[in-house]
Structures are given as structure tokens and as C-alpha cells.
Amino acid sequence: MTWNALLSFVLLCLLLNITPGPDTFLILRYALRDVRAGIAAGIGSSMGYLLWAAAIGLGLAALMEQSATAYRIVKIAGGIYLLYLGVVALIRLRRAGGLAKDVMAVERRSLFPALGAGFMSTSLNPKVGLFFIAVVPQFLPAGHAHFMSTMLLGAISALCAALYLVALSLVANRAVAWLRRPKVTKALERTSAGVLAAFGIATLASATQ
Template sequence: MSLDAVLAFCALCLLLEVTPGPNTFLVLRHSLHGARTGVVTALGSALGALVWAGAVAVGLAALLERSAQAYQAVKVAGGLYLVFLGVRTFWAHRRRGGGSAPGAAAAAASLRGAFGAGLVSCVLNPKVGLFFLAVVPQFVPAGSGVGATLLLGAVEAGVALVYLSVLSQVGARAVDWIRRPRVTRALDRVSAAVLTAFGVGTVVSAR
């Protein structure tokens, strides 16, 4: 695999990442509670990309391409998970009484929860699987084994981790302004609504 091919693949991975989606929004949301939480979310998303690479390498992800039912099932599951995250965010806001910014970061999301949200959101996003199915084979040299696919999966995961980590730093930099009580209350409501809208839209489009 030539260096030019790897660089071209990196460019395509970056294009995939900069396209707004659930993972981008999740990283930004968790970054409100600190850059570290955002980076952990990004790490979970990057691991999710590796899971998809492994699925493609062993042929499991091809089921999405051949079976509309399988694609819809994954899409619905992903949509329902986003709805769950949105509802959970809403109830967390209600439990705080809509008050000031969460003084304890764990009140909004623990590091484990942030990692899990990034991982599950990516694993239940069939568009990531289709990206690997459609794009990766074009960069895998003829006769290469599973290792080449996993290597490209690692490249995609690395690009995702770097981009989303930078995004989390940007989000965390805005904390001083965001943590104003009025702004925090508004963002809690908006984040709950957006996550739910992502989920409902995904479920509806699957039909």
C-alpha cells in the first residue's frame, strides 16, 4: 500500500468526520463537562470504527449491503439509542431542577458513560459500516489479507480520534461562556431535543 493511497484514504476519513452527525454532537455535548470527557467520548467513537473494520474484515458487515432488513435493524437500534440518550439528558436536567451548571461533572456524564456513548453510537451507525464496505476495498491491495483492512480501520480510527479530540478541546474552551446558568439550561434542553430528533429521524428514515 503506497503512501499516496494512505494519504488519500486519510482525506476521505477526514471528510467523513467533518460531516456533522451523532458522534460529532455527542463529543461536543460531553465537552461541556471538560475536554477530558470529550476526548474519552472521541476514544469510544474511534474504537467503534475499529469494530466496524473488524466486521468488514471477517465479512459480517456485508450483511448490511445484502440485506435491507439488517440495515434497517441496525439503523433503528441506533436511532432508539439516540432517543434514549436524549431522554436521559432531559431527565438529568429535570433532576437538577434546571438549575445552574452541573458542578459535579459526573452528574451529567461519567467518563465511563461518555466512552460508552461514543462507542455504542458509532457501532450502531450503519453509515460507518457502509463507508468501510464501499471505500476500504478500493484501497486494499489485491491479495492482501484481513490485516490490510484492519490497518485502514486503524487509520480511520486515528483520524476520527484526532479530529474529535480537537473538537472536544474547542468545545471545552467555550465552557466559561457556556457555564452561565441561563446558557447551560438552554443547552441542556437543546441537546436533549437534538439527540431525540437524531434518533427519531433515524428510525423514521429506516422505514
């Protein structure tokens, strides 16, 4: 791969990352309460890119391109998971009296839930899968091992995603620290949870069309 091709691929990855989607709001939800959880969710999300790269390298993701049923199944699974995350977040806020600091105290015990949520969100995001199906093969060099080349591009895309999402977590947490008002924090928590649920509903609705 030439340097120009590599730069073009990196720019496409960054464009995919900065486009608002479920991962963005998931990282914001965690970062608003604890920057470490936001970073963990961002790293988990970037690990999902490696899973998609492996699927491309093994030829499994081609099923989504050839089978409308397989694509619909991934969309339904992703929609259900996003809806679950949003609803659970809203329920926890309600039980905690709408105070983000109480929810944070409960979930700060372990970063694995945030890491797993980020990983599952990307792994079940069909748009990321389509990006790998449509874009990655165009950058695979001829005459090289297909799987290793695909994993290298997957690692590059994962690194781009990690850098962007970690930066997003830091900025979001700093913003909340600057606006440390209970009403503002509660409103942001509810908004991010509601957007996750809305993404889930929209994904499920599009999967039935």
C-alpha cells in the same frame, strides 16, 4: 498502498468526521460539562471504527449490503439508542433544575459512561458502516491479507476520528469556559440533548420507509 492512496483515504476519513452527525453532538454534550468526558466519548467513538473494520474484515458487514433487513435492524437499533441518550439527558437536566453543573457533578464520577456512549453511537451508526462497505474495499491492496489490511485502514480511520473528536472536545470546553453563563450552558445542554433525540427519531423514521 501508495502514499497518494493513503492520503486520499485519510482525507475521506476526515471528511466523514467533520460532517455533522450523532457523534459530533454526543461529544459536544459531554465536552460542555467536562472536557475529560468529551475526550472519553471521542475515544469511545473512534473505537467503534475498529469494530466496523473487524466486521468488514470478517465479511459480516457484507450482510448489510446484501440484506435490507439487516441494514434496517442496525438503523432501528441506532435510532433507539440515540433517542435514549437524548431523552435521558433531558430528564437529567430537568431533575437537576436545568443546571449543567449539577448534572456534571453526577456524571463526573466515572468516564466509562461517556466512553461506552461514544462506542455504541459509532457501532450502531449505519452511515459509518456504509462508509466501510463502500470505501475501505477500494483501498485494500491486492495480494495482502484481507483482514490485517482492513484492520490497518480501520486503525487509520479510528485515529483520524480520535484526533478530530478530541480536538472538538477541547474547543467546545474552552468555548464554554469562556462563556461561563448558566443560561448559555443550560441552552447548549438542552440543544445537544435535543439534537441527539432528533437524530434518533429521524433514524427510526427512515428505517420504516
